[in-house]
Amino acid sequence: MISNKLILQKLSLVLLTALLLTACNLPSGKIVQPTEPTVLPVFQTVQAAANATLTAQADLIPSLTPSLIATETYTQLVTTPPSPTFSKPMLSVSKETNCRLGQDISFPIIGKLMPGVMAEIVALDSSMQYYYIRNPQDPQSFCWLWGYFATTVGDITGLPVFTPVPTTIPTVTATPSADFSVVQTNMDVCGTEYFFQVKIHNSGVATWSSGSIIAKDTITSTVALELTTNIFQEISGCTPIGAIQNDLSSGEDGAIHSSNFNYNPTGHAMLITIKLCSLDNLTGICLTRELTFTP
Numbered sequence: 001m002i003s004n005k006l007i008l009q010k011l012s013l014v015l016l017t018a019l020l021l022t023a024c025n026l027p028s029g030k031i032v033q034p035t036e037p038t039v040l041p042v043f044q045t046v047q048a049a050a051n052a053t054l055t056a057q058a059d060l061i062p063s064l065t066p067s068l069i070a071t072e073t074y075t076q077l078v079t080t081p082p083s084p085t086f087s088k089p090m091l092s093v094s095k096e097t098n099c100r101l102g103q104d105i106s107f108p109i110i111g112k113l114m115p116g117v118m119a120e121i122v123a124l125d126s127s128m129q130y131y132y133i134r135n136p137q138d139p140q141s142f143c144w145l146w147g148y149f150a151t152t153v154g155d156i157t158g159l160p161v162f163t164p165v166p167t168t169i170p171t172v173t174a175t176p177s178a179d180f181s182v183v184q185t186n187m188d189v190c191g192t193e194y195f196f197q198v199k200i201h202n203s204g205v206a207t208w209s210s211g212s213i214i215a216k217d218t219i220t221s222t223v224a225l226e227l228t229t230n231i232f233q234e235i236s237g238c239t240p241i242g243a244i245q246n247d248l249s250s251g252e253d254g255a256i257h258s259s260n261f262n263y264n265p266t267g268h269a270m271l272i273t274i275k276l277c278s279l280d281n282l283t284g285i286c287l288t289r290e291l292t293f294t295p
Contacts (some may be wrong), residue, residue, distance in 0.1 A: 014241075036084070056067055059117070079173050091131060091150045091151060091193050092116055092150070092153070093115055093151070094149045096112060097112065097148075098112070098145075100144050100145075110138075110141070110143050111136055111146060119133040119241050120133060121154075122134060122142055123159050123162045124161050125144070126163065128147075129148075131145045133145050142255065164277045177204045177206065177210075178241055178276075178278065180202050180287065182198055186238070189237065192234075194217050194260060195224075195259065195260045195261065196224075197233070197235060200254060200255070204250060205250050206250070207247050207249050208248040208276040209230065209277065209279050210279065210283075211228075211276045212228065212229065212256070212282060213273065215259075215273075216271040216273075217270060218268065222261065224260070225259045227259040232246075232247075268294065270295065271290065271292055272293055
């Protein structure tokens with residue numbers, strides 16, 4: 001690229017040459033009166049060429065005027081992930097919480113719920129302080145969770161409300177072993193009617209206070225009505241024999257009988273159901289035995 005300085009030097013040299021040529025044509029010894037300066041055609045041509053060169057060079061010189069630089073602006077789109085949905089009411093806790101057998105700290109701990117873990121809510125208690133949930137340690141069982149640290153998800157308005165479990169766990173008292181065995185079964189007749197009598201032995205430690213017999217003819221499907229008694233006494237025909245026993249203590253023997261049949265069931269297989277109870281009128285602890293007897 002030709003610099004501006006070099007162009008000016010060349011122009012100065014051309015002008016100087018033109019002046020010298022003009023001076024050589026002046027007559028010697030004569031005084032030349034000053035006249036209007038005349039621009040020679042050569043000079044005009046040279047000047048025009050110089051101007052054109054300067055213009056072309058100027059076009060090549062980059063402009064110092066700052067130009068706007070296009071920039072891209074990025075907008076960060078922040079999207080919130082959708083919250084999970086649950087088909088059943090759930091809860092989570094902000095602090096590790098024990099899950100117990102009942103709604104009180106006196107009940108045994110059978111599980112625990114850790115923060116960040118969801119558990120299914122099955123029911124509520126009437127005080128709305130405990131949740132009955134699926135046990136996080138055993139999904140096949142359930143336990144009570146204190147709701148102080150709990151946050152629920154879903155609709156709990158339709159959940160059942162369970163009656164609180166008593167805070168005092170009742171002590172189960174062992175029931176004395178109750179048992180009896182059949183010593184003898186026989187059919188007897190009173191007039192024109194027949195009945196069955198069973199002699200029993202109290203082989204347990206509980207006392208028997210009442211009993212009954214139901215007799216069913218498996219051939220005719222006839223059933224004698226249940227006959228309930230609060231005493232134990234043997235009968236021969238139509239006559240009671242022996243002493244009346246109000247109960248059968250452990251180790252004692254006694255007899256009870258059925259109601260009557262109005263026909264002779266001899267040769268028929270009879271299903272005899274014997275029931276003894278620890279209190280009168282077939283109440284208290286009861287034990288039932290069945291046997292088949294063919295008279």
